[in-house]
Amino acid sequence: MALRLIIGGARSGKSAHAQALAEAEAARRGGAPVMIATAEALDAEMAERIARHRAERGPAWRTRETPLEAADALRSLAATDCAVVDCLTLWLNNLMFAERDLEAATEALLCAAAESAGEVILVTNEVGMSIVPENALARRFRDEAGRMNRRAAERADEVVVMFAGIPLRLK
Template sequence: MTTTLVLGGARSGKSALAQTAAESHAREHGGRLAMIVTAQPFDDEMAARIARHREDRGGLWRTVEATHDLPAALENLTADDVVVVDCLTLWLSNLMLAEQDMETAADALVAAVGKAPCPLWLVSNEVGLGIVPENALARRFRDGAGRLHQRLAKAVERVIFVAAGLPLTLKG
């Protein structure tokens, strides 16, 4: 089993890379493709974006919605699954909006990733490359994402950073 953290900026190509890698793995080794999604359709534009992503994946993919309890979704995986989680920063946003403890949730996620019985790609936005945000909420989000990424980077076998559609392997 290989677990991979795929980091990059918005529209960097990280999701496409993870999806392509999972599809390739499933073709070569077998397995059921599953996309665990964390986005919530709070407005019409986001609902359309979600629908477009689902259509782009096509019928090969089973979609699992895990807007808040991502660790539980991972715990339900089997050895026959090939999984992409997209994306961790939206999941953190959902937790913040629901006023849930990000550290406790991160503990549960790291534990679930460590027990994943199948190939797993975790997609997340690297938000710590810019200036320090001017407001406390944005700083809390950036810091939470950075801490989560560091913990996951230690826990997974492979870490890839994507910029302009080009992957840079950081680990593995």
């Protein structure tokens, strides 16, 4: 099945674009769009954000909350499904704080996406086009995100970057 990567900055329209693609693809396949959500409600603001996103998607969406095991969720997709993994950078953050092997987890995710019976759309943030972070943890996150995004882009059949709500196809 096809693997798509949607990348861009904060509030660039990545998720909205990915969701529109997934809804159209799921309808074409006769299935349902699936949200593989990597965020965790660790505080009230994030809980509110998650609730708002869920309400905006509506009842047609199936949601799998998987802060660490996104690869397992991809393996469970049916051929009629189109899944959005939103987002890889939050997933990376979760992996880092859980002290997981980032390279192995990324490889497992990309293999699961490639082998999935359904279509997969990965959403990720571009974090390397700004200033150099002031602390070691933030610099490590930026570097790891860049490596993860590069690996995902290499494996994706299609790569779209979002700028101010405008999708630009790179691959």
